[in-house]
Amino acid sequence: MRTIYQAALQDLDQLSVLFEQYRLFYKKSPDLAKAADFIKSRLENKDSVIFVASEAGRLMGFVQLYPAFSSTVMQKMWILNDLFVAPEFRSLKIGCELMCAAKQHAIVTQSHSLKLCTAMDNHQAQTLYQKLGYKKITTFEHYTLLID
Numbered sequence: 001m002r003t004i005y006q007a008a009l010q011d012l013d014q015l016s017v018l019f020e021q022y023r024l025f026y027k028k029s030p031d032l033a034k035a036a037d038f039i040k041s042r043l044e045n046k047d048s049v050i051f052v053a054s055e056a057g058r059l060m061g062f063v064q065l066y067p068a069f070s071s072t073v074m075q076k077m078w079i080l081n082d083l084f085v086a087p088e089f090r091s092l093k094i095g096c097e098l099m100c101a102a103k104q105h106a107i108v109t110q111s112h113s114l115k116l117c118t119a120m121d122n123h124q125a126q127t128l129y130q131k132l133g134y135k136k137i138t139t140f141e142h143y144t145l146l147i148d
Helices: 009-025 032-045 087-092 094-108 123-131
Strands: 002-006 049-055 058-070 075-085 114-116
Touching: 002 094, 009 032, 009 049, 009 058, 009 075, 032 049, 049 094, 058 087, 058 094, 075 087, 075 094, 087 094, 094 114, 094 123
Parallel strands: 075 114
Antiparallel strands: 002 049, 049 058, 058 075
C-alpha cells in the first residue's frame, strides 16, 4: 500500500538518491554526498517541508516546499520548488498524490497560495499542474540575480 507522508531523517538515504536523480534531470553535475548534506540540512533545520511517496519501504518520489510570504495579501505562501517521481513509477499518478499533499499542507497552514516554476520544455509536469488547477502567471516578469 502506498503512503504519502512528511519526510524525516530516517528517510535521508533514499530521499538523497531521489533528490540526486532530480538534480541530474536538470543537468546538474553529480554529487550525491552534497545532495545528502543539503537534504539533511533541510530536515534538521526544518526550513523546508518534504513529502514523500512510499510503498513497501521504498521511496518513489518527493515534493519539497519552502515557506515564503506575500506582502500584498499579508499571508504565508509556499514555494513548491521540487517535484520528482522516479522514472519507473511515473505512470502511477504519484506526482498527483504528492501535489495534493502539498496543497493540503498549504490549506492546513492557512496559506494564500502555492507557487512553482518549471522548465519550459517540461511538458509532462506542465500538464499535471494545469490539470490540478494551477494557472500560468503572465502578468509579471520574473528576474534572478545569481550570486556566485
